[in-house]
Amino acid sequence: MQRYPHHIVPMDPQVCPPPLSSSQSVMSGLDKSPVTFKPSHSRSSSTGSSKNSKQSRHWEVMDDLQNLDMCSVPGSTLDLSIPGICEGYLMKRRKYPLKGWHKRYFMLEKGILKYSKTPQDIQRGKLHGSMDVSLAVMSVNKKSKRIDLDAGDNLYHLKAKSHDIFYIWLTKLCAHRVFRKNEAMTVQRGVLHALSMGQSTLPAMNTLGQQHRAMPPYYASCTSVYLPEMTSPAPAVASHPEVTNKVSAWLQQTHDIDATSNDLARCQAELTELAHLIQRLHWLEGGMPITDTDLEMRISMQNLSLEKPKKKTGRLVGHSRTLSRVEAMGGMFTSSHLSTNSSSGLGASVQSIPDYVYSQLSNPHGTSPEAKKLHQDICTVSQRVHASLKSIHEVLTSDRERLKQAWTSPELRQNTSQQLAALCTLSQRTPSMGRHSHRAPSVADSMAEYFDASEVIVCETSSEAEASDESGLSDITTTSNSEPEEGHSTATLNYRASVNSAPDQPSPVPTDTGRRTVLPAPGADNSHIGIMTILYNNIGKDLSRVSMPVALNEPVCLLQRLSEELEYTELLDIANHIDDPYERMVYVAAFSISGYAWASWRYRYKPFNPVLGETYESYREDRGFQYISEQVSHHPPISACHAESENFTFWQDQRWKNKFWGKSVEIISSGQVNVSLPKYGDHYEWNKAVTCIHNVLSQQRWLEHYGEVVIRNTKSDACTCKISFVKSRYWSSDNSKNEVQGVVLDRAGEVVHRFGGLWHEGIFCDTLPTPKCIWKPNMQPDDHADFYGFSRYARELNELTPDLKDVLPPTDTRFRPDQRLLEEGKVMEADKRKDEVEEKQRERRKEMAKRGEEHIPRFFRKALDEAGREVWLYNGTYWKLRKEPGFANTDNLDLW
Numbered sequence: 001m002q003r004y005p006h007h008i009v010p011m012d013p014q015v016c017p018p019p020l021s022s023s024q025s026v027m028s029g030l031d032k033s034p035v036t037f038k039p040s041h042s043r044s045s046s047t048g049s050s051k052n053s054k055q056s057r058h059w060e061v062m063d064d065l066q067n068l069d070m071c072s073v074p075g076s077t078l079d080l081s082i083p084g085i086c087e088g089y090l091m092k093r094r095k096y097p098l099k100g101w102h103k104r105y106f107m108l109e110k111g112i113l114k115y116s117k118t119p120q121d122i123q124r125g126k127l128h129g130s131m132d133v134s135l136a137v138m139s140v141n142k143k144s145k146r147i148d149l150d151a152g153d154n155l156y157h158l159k160a161k162s163h164d165i166f167y168i169w170l171t172k173l174c175a176h177r178v179f180r181k182n183e184a185m186t187v188q189r190g191v192l193h194a195l196s197m198g199q200s201t202l203p204a205m206n207t208l209g210q211q212h213r214a215m216p217p218y219y220a221s222c223t224s225v226y227l228p229e230m231t232s233p234a235p236a237v238a239s240h241p242e243v244t245n246k247v248s249a250w251l252q253q254t255h256d257i258d259a260t261s262n263d264l265a266r267c268q269a270e271l272t273e274l275a276h277l278i279q280r281l282h283w284l285e286g287g288m289p290i291t292d293t294d295l296e297m298r299i300s301m302q303n304l305s306l307e308k309p310k311k312k313t314g315r316l317v318g319h320s321r322t323l324s325r326v327e328a329m330g331g332m333f334t335s336s337h338l339s340t341n342s343s344s345g346l347g348a349s350v351q352s353i354p355d356y357v358y359s360q361l362s363n364p365h366g367t368s369p370e371a372k373k374l375h376q377d378i379c380t381v382s383q384r385v386h387a388s389l390k391s392i393h394e395v396l397t398s399d400r401e402r403l404k405q406a407w408t409s410p411e412l413r414q415n416t417s418q419q420l421a422a423l424c425t426l427s428q429r430t431p432s433m434g435r436h437s438h439r440a441p442s443v444a445d446s447m448a449e450y451f452d453a454s455e456v457i458v459c460e461t462s463s464e465a466e467a468s469d470e471s472g473l474s475d476i477t478t479t480s481n482s483e484p485e486e487g488h489s490t491a492t493l494n495y496r497a498s499v500n501s502a503p504d505q506p507s508p509v510p511t512d513t514g515r516r517t518v519l520p521a522p523g524a525d526n527s528h529i530g531i532m533t534i535l536y537n538n539i540g541k542d543l544s545r546v547s548m549p550v551a552l553n554e555p556v557c558l559l560q561r562l563s564e565e566l567e568y569t570e571l572l573d574i575a576n577h578i579d580d581p582y583e584r585m586v587y588v589a590a591f592s593i594s595g596y597a598w599a600s601w602r603y604r605y606k607p608f609n610p611v612l613g614e615t616y617e618s619y620r621e622d623r624g625f626q627y628i629s630e631q632v633s634h635h636p637p638i639s640a641c642h643a644e645s646e647n648f649t650f651w652q653d654q655r656w657k658n659k660f661w662g663k664s665v666e667i668i669s670s671g672q673v674n675v676s677l678p679k680y681g682d683h684y685e686w687n688k689a690v691t692c693i694h695n696v697l698s699q700q701r702w703l704e705h706y707g708e709v710v711i712r713n714t715k716s717d718a719c720t721c722k723i724s725f726v727k728s729r730y731w732s733s734d735n736s737k738n739e740v741q742g743v744v745l746d747r748a749g750e751v752v753h754r755f756g757g758l759w760h761e762g763i764f765c766d767t768l769p770t771p772k773c774i775w776k777p778n779m780q781p782d783d784h785a786d787f788y789g790f791s792r793y794a795r796e797l798n799e800l801t802p803d804l805k806d807v808l809p810p811t812d813t814r815f816r817p818d819q820r821l822l823e824e825g826k827v828m829e830a831d832k833r834k835d836e837v838e839e840k841q842r843e844r845r846k847e848m849a850k851r852g853e854e855h856i857p858r859f860f861r862k863a864l865d866e867a868g869r870e871v872w873l874y875n876g877t878y879w880k881l882r883k884e885p886g887f888a889n890t891d892n893l894d895l896w
Ligand SMILES: CC(C)CCC[C@@H](C)[C@H]1CC[C@H]2[C@@H]3CC=C4C[C@@H](O)CC[C@]4(C)[C@H]3CC[C@]12C
Pocket: 423, 424, 425, 426, 531, 552, 561, 602, 603, 604, 605, 606, 607, 654, 656, 667, 669, 688, 691, 693, 696, 703
């Protein structure tokens, strides 16, 4: 019979599973013990749009793991009984943007949830995916029988066919999560036990101490500056009273990190003292000076000798011979024996093996008063060390618990989600926000935008997706092409091999561009900036006080970043000269894929957010195109781009929304990319794949693109192209990451061409008369890790040459002072300037609002496309003005 930890209180009757009946044949190995678990939180949003909150009203975030640590007091036993295996069919949502669900066979065993198409496949080990359920944020929707699991790298949307099955899975998932968690905790305790007792703590403590000392001022200020501020909450906080109360309570209870590190430092000093005492004792007893390693060796030798107890040590009777070395070491420093003298210890009844070990270490005859004194000192210090470590452990455990509670509470999650979304969306402050007092620049007001930009808040679940869920539910096992199917990866392997063996085509673009190949300064290391810390430190705070250090930025803005999608325009040059429409489409497709190649290197920094009216031109004689872009809207942020050459015209306006799933953020772009080829009068348009920032809060961040991209030629229906960006499998090796495959279909839907490969390595088409590698990305410079992961092309974007200085409008990003300072490595100054730039933008908006004016973009105008969507089109004036009369002679906005 399975037992459940006593602290797990009966669950909300709303979510409580009905008693299981033996007729639930979908499961095997189910044990039928009644299970209880804690009520979960509602995922509804207090600040989201009404549509959103309506959609997510029935969602609850399970906090079944929340109180587990409470019982982790030393000595308490954890329930480690293995819950029964649970298996059966569930519906699994197809990967975005494919709609609908497929039926998949799932098996939950020892906390690992695996799935495949059939039970036979699972048996044969042919898995489609697997996940450690204890690492996932679990949300449930009882009404629609849905369970979502977000493990950062991996995201499952599941749905049961009946309420009974839903509850069985829910129950079992909770049980398995608890099991995994307890199992992990046992290991953790073992480690802590070992650490808190042995001399081996010394190096560990050292590192911790050093780490804290090395903590940069920014980070330190995040933690220590905060408390005093919280005691007088800023006015804007009133909009989130529960959040504020919770956070204040949490923070007031949270131990000052300084206090904990002081404890650690003290502990370290005590350990050093202990080491000296032991050494002195050893000398006193006539031994040679011993090192830590000697000591450890001697202990382990003693430990080994326990296997064959010596005759004279009859005191071993009754002890297990399997005593571990850790216990032996631990006992050595904590044994009560040490507080008395060793000779009395000899006569006394045997307390523990460590006593024995200790007596073996010391000289039984050398019981001089000085030695006795040393023994006592060692014992006292050891006890002090142990007590310090214990209290540190307790502090950390309780803080962690509070942190977890804070995180699982719906308001905080919501709030954090919005902040994260804002962080990744690069929007700016609204005029309503007050200026913040003492801290460096921020994206503060961007958050504000999120509060009222109803469309943009999609923190928990996409309302659209939910609406389509129901309709997509079917019992039929579908085969999705963004799901890794067999054959799929084999095809990619082949494409990959072909790409690799294809000779590197000499680039038609001259590589010696005369432009700079290095940046003025390497990128500042921002790994110390804990995004989590920033977000937590700002939850419920006056949003204009939120500081985002400029060290999170790369020295390019989003307008420049979007122009990186034009790095491989030679593909369009080729396309414009191919008569065959199908082959032409292959090149257009390769171009659309090439715009994603940067993602393997660019996950550590975010681009600057352009201010309203900021422009960026990229005049590339070497590549034969000229690009102009402008930030045309602030709310929501929209960047409009337009490029033209004799071979093509390219335009897009970028808007996107974020979905935050607990560990990862999905960036879903709306807005089509457009390319027209003059020779054949084609106008291609396509959607963008989803870009997902996995593990957004941690240093293990990485980017992935997935979903289906469809390219249509609005001028002719002769062919269309479908490209799948395949979501990587959780367990897959790096080799199969970034898979992409596509087909060109004729009017009748028949496949004319196939191509594929990896979006960071290249694309091969094997159906052309001569199969060939269509595209390979340029080589990354060797020193890219030092320079923000920038390619050579990216390094050229922000270069300000003397001739450019004279012709660019003052609104061009290259003149943006904060970005320039960052590029030069002057992070502090950049921080200050960024604040000023943003402040100026705010002032300008305030002024315009006062005058009742609206910002009118200078080079783009709003229009409707053929499908009736709102688009921003180039008004054709930029290059003309540049030439005549020249921007030096026009009225320009003063942005910074
Ligand atoms: C916390 C911070 C430092 C993490 C870094 C976030 C980075 C990786 C995020 C922030 C903003 C994001 C960009 C926002 C908008 C777009 C436009 C879209 O059409 C393609 C993806 C792209 C270009 C995103 C790529 C990833 C991105 C650059």
